[in-house]
Amino acid sequence: xxxxxKKLIANxxxxxxxxxxxxxxxxxxxxxxxxxxxxxxxxxxxxEAFVRVENGEVFIYGMHISPYEKGNIxxxxxxxxxxxxxxxxxxxxxxxxxxxQGYTLVPVEVYFKGSLVKVEIALARGKxxxxxxxxxxxxxxxxxxxxxxxxxxx
Numbered sequence: 438x439x440x441x442x443k444k445l446i447a448n449x450x451x452x453x454x455x456x457x458x459x460x461x462x463x464x465x466x467x468x469x470x471x472x473x474x475x476x477x478x479x480x481x482x483x484x485e486a487f488v489r490v491e492n493g494e495v496f497i498y499g500m501h502i503s504p505y506e507k508g509n510i511x512x513x514x515x516x517x518x519x520x521x522x523x524x525x526x527x528x529x530x531x532x533x534x535x536x537x538q539g540y541t542l543v544p545v546e547v548y549f550k551g552s553l554v555k556v557e558i559a560l561a562r563g564k565x566x567x568x569x570x571x572x573x574x575x576x577x578x579x580x581x582x583x584x585x586x587x588x589x590x591x
Contacts, residue, residue, distance in 0.1 A: 469513050542558050
């Protein structure tokens with residue numbers, strides 16, 4: 438049986454710049470009908486979003502899902518906290534890891550897996566300023582090398 442196709446809705450590029458992403462987890466998300474319809478049109482942003490564990494449940498804050506145009510009274514608050522669906526064992530593991538100093542949970546991607554909306558969250562450690570500079574320098578070197586290669590092969 439073939440795996441369900443993964444259709445990307447939103448990507449958090451800021452997370453790759455700000456954090457070292459160590460472990461990744463896939464979580465379902467509890468949504469209402471108009472929110473799903475809005476996601477199908479690709480109207481979602483997780484740039485400012487963060488994840489918190491409260492009372493053994495995982496919530497995502499700051500995830501903006503634009504109101505559905507034809508949703509009228511059924512539309513919900515675009516920035517309301519949304520519950521993430523994960524196994525208890527995974528949540529306990531996250532709480533244990535997060536208790537270690539310097540770890541946080543950040544959403545990395547929102548995507549459709551078949552007909553289900555999934556959120557990929559990562560256990561992350563913050564980067565220092567010199568780490569960010571190093572990454573930018575590496576990216577510039579790679580871009581320059583690709584440019585040189587392209588010019589040589591013309």
